[in-house]
Amino acid sequence: MIHYSLSILPALLSGARMTLAVFGLTIIGAIPLGLLLSLGLLAKFKPLHDGLNLYVWLMRGTPLLLQLIFVFYGLPVVGVVFNRFDAALIAFILNYAAYFAEIFRGGFQAVDNGQVEAAEVLGLTAPQTITKIIVPQTIKIVLPSVGNEVINLIKDSSLVYVIGIGDLLRAGNVASARDVNLLPLLLVGIIYLLLTAMCTWILRRLERYYRYYR
């Protein structure tokens, strides 16, 4: 059994690398984009605000799986073609950015307006107030919700399976079907658990760090 596990491990690890690539690049793309969108959601300019609300509604109101299929199998019908990996990233980043945008919007709104006024009477400019007062306090507020999404993303990344990307889940499924063996799927489960445990640990550390103030 150990021998068999070792023999399929390279394939699983290569799948895990793909899972991590989708995960990491989605985080790198979706968090800044979500931040930008959240500023738009808070903007006074109504068309922008309404447009972004519609966007968030669509992204959160339809399955990510549908969005993934739409980008990879649907768009080529109208002549827009992406390779598998790019299609996955586009769908994941656009979807997760909508979730992050809502989280950041709520976080910004949760910072007491008195803080902004205190900064204002001291003469801080708006950019200084945002970077020195609002953002640091927002990070603490949004950290638990962002953490939830990050953990979800690790598991959601397995959806790329449907457009034929060789991620961790696919590697396990292929080995399991080929060898008629349950072990690959159990190992896949263990690797997902390790990944989510690692993320949880990092997030806990961050939350603990931000407990230095109340």
Added chain:
Amino acid sequence: MFQLENINQSFKGRPILTDLNLSVESGSILAIVGPSGAGKSTLLRLMSGLDHPDSGRFLINGIPYEPSHRKQGARIGVVFQDFRLFPHLSVLKNVTLAPIMVKKQTAKAAKIAGVALLQQLGLSGQTAAYPFQLSGGQRQRVAIARALAMQPEILCYDEPTSALDPSLVANVAQLILDLKNQGMTQIVVTHDIQFANQIADQIFELQPKEVQKNDEA
């Protein structure tokens, strides 16, 4: 001398301040008293530039002054009723942030000045603490230090006694009088007439709506 000239402010057509004229001698203490809803906080927000009056203007030593222009730092400092310290910054950083960001002091110079200011206010043991770790009285003194670090010409307080234990009221009164001795012009909004009598050179009574009168203390 700080003057308010024909200040008018109304909210949704309801006049709160009408043709308000008021002046404070440099280095003196003006107390603004009046019942709840008279417009005391409204007036303070106008003086600190958080809101704009419908009409009227402010003068410092006879020269028009726009409170919302604070490129080099405001000439009017504010101590809020709820202090509004920055919770994520240490006491010292609360005090040095604006001098560094706005007055472009070096971090080192701001720190030296901040430590001296905190020491003067009896907070030398708290420089590294965070606001949540302080008592109400200590928080208020940090708020005062934060405002003083910007070297304002006038310092305003909104209800400085309201968030404090009654036993600490005498301490605030003493602190305000000490600052007066150092030449600071101060405007204190309060509903506590006794406190006003204790500290003020001049008491201005703000009446809800029309009737307003000015007595010399």
